[in-house]
Amino acid sequence: xxxxxxxxxxxxxxxxxxxxxxxxxxxxxxxxxxxxxxxxxxxxxxxxxxxxxxxxxxxxxxxxxxxxxxxxxxxxxxxxxxxxxxxxxxxxxxxxxxxxxxxxxxxxxxxxxxxxxxxxxxxxxxxxxxxxxxxxxxxxxxxxxxxxxxxxxxxxxxxxxxxxxxxxxxxxxxxx
Amino acid sequence: xxxxxxxxxxxxxxxxxxxxxxxxxxxxxxxxxxxxxxxxxxxxxxxxxxxxxxxxxxxxxxxxxxxxxxxxxxxxxxxxxxxxxxxxxxxxxxxxxxxxxxxxxxxxxxxxxxxxxxxxxxxxxxxxxxxxxxxxxxxxxxxxxxxxxxxxxxxxxxxxxxxxxxxxxxxxxxxxxxxxxxxxxxxxxxxxxxxxxxxxxxxxxxxxxxxxxxxxxxxxxxxxxxxxxxxxxxxxxxxxxxxxxxxxxxxxxxxxxxxxxxxxxxxxxxxxxxxxxxxxxxxxxxxxxxxxxxxxxxxxxxxxxxxxxxxxxxxxxxxxxxxxxxxxxxxxxxxxxxxxxxxxxxxxxxxxxxxxxxxxxxxxxxxxxxxxxxxxxxxxxxxxxxxxxxxxxxxxxxxxxxxxxxxxxxxxxxxxxxxxxxxxxxxxxxxxxxxxxxxxxxxxxxxxxxxxxxxxxxxxxxxxxxxxxxxxxxxxxxxxxxxxxxxxxxxxxxxxxxxxx
Numbered sequence: 001x002x003x004x005x006x007x008x009x010x011x012x013x014x015x016x017x018x019x020x021x022x023x024x025x026x027x028x029x030x031x032x033x034x035x036x037x038x039x040x041x042x043x044x045x046x047x048x049x050x051x052x053x054x055x056x057x058x059x060x061x062x063x064x065x066x067x068x069x070x071x072x073x074x075x076x077x078x079x080x081x082x083x084x085x086x087x088x089x090x091x092x093x094x095x096x097x098x099x100x101x102x103x104x105x106x107x108x109x110x111x112x113x114x115x116x117x118x119x120x121x122x123x124x125x126x127x128x129x130x131x132x133x134x135x136x137x138x139x140x141x142x143x144x145x146x147x148x149x150x151x152x153x154x155x156x157x158x159x160x161x162x163x164x165x166x167x168x169x170x171x172x173x174x175x176x
Numbered sequence: 177x178x179x180x181x182x183x184x185x186x187x188x189x190x191x192x193x194x195x196x197x198x199x200x201x202x203x204x205x206x207x208x209x210x211x212x213x214x215x216x217x218x219x220x221x222x223x224x225x226x227x228x229x230x231x232x233x234x235x236x237x238x239x240x241x242x243x244x245x246x247x248x249x250x251x252x253x254x255x256x257x258x259x260x261x262x263x264x265x266x267x268x269x270x271x272x273x274x275x276x277x278x279x280x281x282x283x284x285x286x287x288x289x290x291x292x293x294x295x296x297x298x299x300x301x302x303x304x305x306x307x308x309x310x311x312x313x314x315x316x317x318x319x320x321x322x323x324x325x326x327x328x329x330x331x332x333x334x335x336x337x338x339x340x341x342x343x344x345x346x347x348x349x350x351x352x353x354x355x356x357x358x359x360x361x362x363x364x365x366x367x368x369x370x371x372x373x374x375x376x377x378x379x380x381x382x383x384x385x386x387x388x389x390x391x392x393x394x395x396x397x398x399x400x401x402x403x404x405x406x407x408x409x410x411x412x413x414x415x416x417x418x419x420x421x422x423x424x425x426x427x428x429x430x431x432x433x434x435x436x437x438x439x440x441x442x443x444x445x446x447x448x449x450x451x452x453x454x455x456x457x458x459x460x461x462x463x464x465x466x467x468x469x470x471x472x473x474x475x476x477x478x479x480x481x482x483x484x485x486x487x488x489x490x491x492x493x494x495x496x497x498x499x500x501x502x503x504x505x506x507x508x509x510x511x512x513x514x515x516x517x518x519x520x521x522x523x524x525x526x527x528x529x530x531x532x533x534x535x536x537x538x539x540x541x542x543x544x545x546x547x548x549x550x551x552x553x554x555x556x557x558x559x560x561x562x563x564x565x566x567x568x569x570x571x572x573x574x575x576x577x578x579x580x581x582x583x584x585x586x587x588x589x590x591x592x593x594x595x596x597x598x599x600x601x602x603x604x605x606x607x608x609x610x611x612x613x614x615x616x617x618x619x620x621x622x623x624x625x626x627x628x629x630x631x632x633x634x635x636x637x638x639x640x641x642x643x644x645x646x647x648x649x650x651x652x653x654x655x656x657x658x659x660x661x662x663x664x665x666x667x668x669x670x671x672x673x674x675x676x677x
Contacts, residue, residue: 013638021638027646031639040639049535049591052636060591061640071644075637077598078629079523082638084645112527135361139528141344142365
């Protein structure tokens with residue numbers, strides 16, 4: 001068994017779009033662009049709230065969530081998701097990825113909070129890509145939620161005239 | 177001035193906008209305090225506040241005709257300004273005001289009714305030979321009739337709510353197989369939104385520009401236009417950015433469309449401020465769409481290029497004054513752009529992102545005007561719209577206005593909710609937007625990415641995530657990681673990863 005403490009030289013932040021950013025340890029409060037190194041400061045004050053100061057410019061930041069090694073960061077009004085990995089966990093991920101099979105199930109989630117107006121599919125039924133599955137009303141607009149895949153409906157959780165939150169699962173589809 | 181005290185039957189930025197002009201004109205204003213927003217910014221701009229915060233009914237007071245009339249009488253307001261939305265285009269409300277000897281700051285109930293009912297408006301436009309897209313004679317009562325009419329006009333067609341506006345109850349139909357489903361959806365949506373399920377069908381104009389003309393008319397029959405606004409940047413018929421003038425119009429086309437706009441306003445003896453909306457196709461042919469019988473959200477861009485305070489004109493006209501301008505007095509000078517900064521998540525299909533605004537500061541440069549009803553500490557509540565502020569920027573021409581807009585966008589500081597700012601930062605850098613050659617299909621068809629981030633922003637965000645990981649996982653900031661801890665979390669992580677794949 002390995003020791004309690006493991007020597008690590010690098011950490012990786014992997015974006016949800018699979019871009020990899022590496023940071024060497026000990027961790028520095030600066031980022032190197034080309035040959036020059038620029039100081040990064042994480043600050044907080046009453047006027048601006050939390051922000052990052054970089055190259056004389058303030059960028060608003062917010063930590064939306066942090067679960068285990070998964071972080072959602074709001075940076076200059078745009079959210080990014082990263083998993084921070086050690087060289088060891090990176091290796092393990094690569095192995096896992098090789099083992100992954102084809103996506104089998106598709107979960108259709110509410111893209112925004114709202115009210116279910118109509119459910120257009122039933123359990124066991126067939127659904128085609130682009131077909132509407134649920135009609136969701138949000139901010140007084142009716143939105144048709146379309147199926148992104150061809151498949152069979154496994155489960156319908158959405159019920160007409162009920163309210164749903166963002167990301168609530170509405171329909172579960174077994175992909176054909 | 178006959179009008180001494182105005183009840184503002186609205187909230188947010190437009191309530192403040194009206195009160196600012198009223199103050200200059202030395203007219204008192206009454207604002208209504210509600211339970212939903214008891215500390216709203218607009219209340220501090222009023223001379224008198226009527227406290228209605230005990231009322232917790234589901235229907236906002238701004239939609240309750242009897243209650244509003246009651247408040248106006250109780251507070252001795254001799255006029256009501258409805259703003260936009262709520263009861264601004266409700267003929268019955270305007271009528272009720274008149275019945276109670278309260279001046280309604282807007283057009284006549286008759287004009288509101290005729291232009292509000294799109295099938296009647298179509299007939300009036302037709303009688304006056306205003307160019308229009310082919311459409312059904314009147315309302316369509318069922319799916320079968322809809323299919324028949326659409327076959328005659330030719331697909332694609334658009335189903336519209338007869339009592340509609342603001343993009344609700346509209347559906348584009350491209351083939352007859354979809355008609356039944358979309359007809360029912362449009363009709364249901366129309367009934368919910370406007371209490372009227374009637375819909376009609378029009379030929380759908382592909383990839384048009386949205387061009388609208390600002391109208392001013394007095395009660396003596398003088399009607400002029402204040403030039404056009406282009407509002408082609410929209411998503412699901414909701415406008416996001418407006419500008420004045422439009423780069424699609426030259427003097428000749430401006431005159432032709434402006435004359436038509438005045439003509440249709442004359443047909444309903446229009447007075448007050450109003451907007452005639454047209455679609456302009458790629459052959460520069462234009463089609464009357466509808467007339468909005470109220471002040472519009474985007475009115476500031478017209479104010480900037482004409483130097484005319486439209487709210488002041490509305491009040492003067494309501495006060496029976498004659499228009500002080502003739503058409504030949506109206507000169508369009510410079511360029512103005514308005515960005516609607518809304519609490520919406522651009523990365524999640526512009527889904528509303530209600531919440532409390534923690535920090536808010538807006539640029540104060542001379543080329544910037546900000547209309548807002550929100551300050552730090554204000555909440556964006558889901559019962560109202562998601563607007564935080566209108567950022568209005570001017571320049572001597574479009575190029576300078578765009579440049580100023582880009583600068584101003586970087587100076588806006590909002591914390592607490594996600595906003596449409598990243599969308600506008602992208603837009604002002606987009607070559608097609610810069611060239612002026614964009615249509616209402618721009619967002620749907622021409623965009624791959626709905627937001628802008630500069631080169632190193634993601635890297636900086638990654639730096640922050642890594643810093644947080646270190647702060648949470650690495651002991652005493654050393655270079656060692658507690659391996660036991662990461663092993664403990666691994667089963668959970670493994671499970672989650674397997675589920676995701």
